[in-house]
Amino acid sequence: MANVQTGGPSPQSASPAQNESLPVLDDVQDYEKIQRIGEGTYGVVYKAKHKLTGEVVALKKLRMEREKDGMPITSVRELRVLQSCRHQNLVHLQRVVTGSQAESVFLVFEYCTYDLGRLLDTMPRPFSLPEVKCLFKQLLEGVAFLHSRWIVHRDLKLSNLLLTKTGFLKLCDFGLARYFHAYEKPLTPRVVTLWYRAPELLLGSELYTEAVDMWAAGCILAELLLHGPLFPAKTELETLQMIAKLLGSPNNRIWPGLASIEGAAKVKWPSQPYSHLQKEFGKVPADGIELLNCLLTYDPEKRMTARQALHHPFFTTSPLPLRPEHMPSFPSYFDPPDPRHNSQGAAGETMALEWRVVACRWVYTHQTRRSGPQFNFSTAGAC
Numbered sequence: 001m002a003n004v005q006t007g008g009p010s011p012q013s014a015s016p017a018q019n020e021s022l023p024v025l026d027d028v029q030d031y032e033k034i035q036r037i038g039e040g041t042y043g044v045v046y047k048a049k050h051k052l053t054g055e056v057v058a059l060k061k062l063r064m065e066r067e068k069d070g071m072p073i074t075s076v077r078e079l080r081v082l083q084s085c086r087h088q089n090l091v092h093l094q095r096v097v098t099g100s101q102a103e104s105v106f107l108v109f110e111y112c113t114y115d116l117g118r119l120l121d122t123m124p125r126p127f128s129l130p131e132v133k134c135l136f137k138q139l140l141e142g143v144a145f146l147h148s149r150w151i152v153h154r155d156l157k158l159s160n161l162l163l164t165k166t167g168f169l170k171l172c173d174f175g176l177a178r179y180f181h182a183y184e185k186p187l188t189p190r191v192v193t194l195w196y197r198a199p200e201l202l203l204g205s206e207l208y209t210e211a212v213d214m215w216a217a218g219c220i221l222a223e224l225l226l227h228g229p230l231f232p233a234k235t236e237l238e239t240l241q242m243i244a245k246l247l248g249s250p251n252n253r254i255w256p257g258l259a260s261i262e263g264a265a266k267v268k269w270p271s272q273p274y275s276h277l278q279k280e281f282g283k284v285p286a287d288g289i290e291l292l293n294c295l296l297t298y299d300p301e302k303r304m305t306a307r308q309a310l311h312h313p314f315f316t317t318s319p320l321p322l323r324p325e326h327m328p329s330f331p332s333y334f335d336p337p338d339p340r341h342n343s344q345g346a347a348g349e350t351m352a353l354e355w356r357v358v359a360c361r362w363v364y365t366h367q368t369r370r371s372g373p374q375f376n377f378s379t380a381g382a383c
Contacts, residue, residue, distance in 0.1 A: 028097045028106050031059055042074045042175055047111060057094065058109040071105060074175030078107070081151055081174040089142030091162055091172040112170055116224075117159030119330055126227035129285075131328070133321035135161075136221050137310065138169035143217060144306035146171075147210045152180050156216035157193045158223060167327030180210060192216055194239055195229050199250065200300055202236045202243075204263035211300035217309070218295025225284055240267055247296060248275045255298040287314045 031048040037058070038045040048059040062075050071079075082093040097106040116135070120127075127135070139161060146153055154176040162170040176192075192201060198215035200208050222230040230246075233239035244250070249269035250258055258264050277296070281289050291314045294304035304312075315321055 028059070028099050028104065031057070031097070031106075031108075033059065042072055043107075056111045058111045059097075060107040060109065062105045062107065064105065075105070075107070077177055078174040081146075081177045085146065085149060085151070087142060087145045089138050089145070089169055089171060091170040109172070110170075112162035112172075113165050114163040114330060115159050115172075116161040116163060116169075117157070119163065120158060120223070120227065123227075123330070127224055128319075129288075130319045130322045132221070132224045133315055133319075134167070134324060134327060135163075135169055135224060136217075137315055137321050138324065139171070139217060139220065140306045140310050142169070142171040143213055144310060146177075147213070147306055150179050151177055152210040153177050153213050153216075155192055156213055156220065157196050158220060161220070163327075165329065167322075167324035169324075194233060194236065195219060195231050197236075197239065198300065199240065199243060199298055200261065202240050202263075203261045203267070205261045209300060211303045211305075214295055214303050214306065214309070215300075217306070218292055221288075221295065222281070222292060225281060225288065237267070241270060244270050244272055246276055246280060247298070248272050250298045257299065257301070285314075285317070287312070287317055290314075 030051055032051055034047045034049055034056075036044060037047050043060045043062045046059045046061070047056065049056050062072060064071070079093070079096070082090070086092070091112065092110040094108045094110065097108055098104065099106070139156075143153065143156070153171065153174065155173060156171070160171065160173045162172050164170065192198065192212060196216035196219045198208070198212040201212055219230050231239050231242045233242050249272050252259050275293070277293055278289055281292065284292075291304075291309065291312050294312070295309065297303040
């Protein structure tokens with residue numbers, strides 16, 4: 001496997017058993033729930049505050065009703081990864097908390113104000129190139145760290161990238177993460193959200209590597225540059241067709257392992273021998289297009305690694321990446337504006353109105369992006 005990162009511990013040496021156990025509180029009642037901020041297949045997330053210290057955290061309640069034998073496997077994986085990994089670009093798991101009857105389990109994370117999916121949906125302007133470089137460099141730092149510890153994330157997407165008020169990007173949601181090595185047993189190809197899924201996964205390959213994360217990273221870079229998704233398809237076949245129309249149809253010359261994937265023979269590729277990446281990203285500097293091309297490479301063996309990408313000229317040519325602490329602040333979708341700013345005067349009223357408009361627009365665009373147009377005035381408040 002040509003693209004395995006080296007220099008990190010083996011899967012065995014990266015075991016969480018060698019790390020200190022997370023502290024466990026007796027009761028979730030030590031926290032006051034402030035607001036429900038998210039929900040997924042495996043749990044509900046609340047913004048909460050520790051009653052004694054006042055610290056604001058993200059409290060993830062795990063879904064246990066379908067688990068007769070204990071904690072869901074996705075949560076076990078997330079705990080295993082986060083116990084063994086500490087990095088400034090990975091969300092920090094502080095502790096595990098149980099309910100009063102121990103029937104509920106909560107994960108307590110550091111609170112991050114934004115996720116990039118919501119942020120991109122509501123921003124009135126695209127990220128500037130220095131901002132894109134800052135965000136993407138931090139993403140690569142987090143991914144490179146995971147890969148150096150033989151961990152593949154398998155669900156990189158904008159909504160799994162959190163951003164703090166101080167400009168630091170954090171990877172989150174490790175429910176699909178797995179340890180891997182060069183001779184791993186077959187894995188399920190039905191991982192990674194469709195828009196970010198690598199061609200080998202779309203074709204049904206069960207023998208894949210951490211290169212699937214790098215394809216997803218390329219899709220994220222494209223999305224930050226375009227201010228919208230690169231492959232917003234609804235089916236796997238449609239995604240493959242969109243990829244081929246942009247990058248050119250794959251063949252055994254550019255992807256020697258293509259014929260060995262059973263699903264490849266079932267796809268009727270469009271007659272498209274050339275890449276249109278340059279045309280699609282015409283306003284992006286040449287080094288940015290080159291980096292995209294290296295990440296959105298059909299052959300996973302030739303796809304650029306995270307460590308290689310960090311040394312790409314994209315990050316050393318003008319304009320340089322912003323430092324995280326110099327990233328601009330953005331409206332928070334779950335926090336109303338500071339009342340000190342909207343108690344008096346036109347400026348305060350304007351800020352309050354802008355916040356309500358942002359909240360309404362987020363409810364519409366974020367739900368449309370995921371499940372079709374839905375508008376919920378009760379969630380957004382008066383618009």
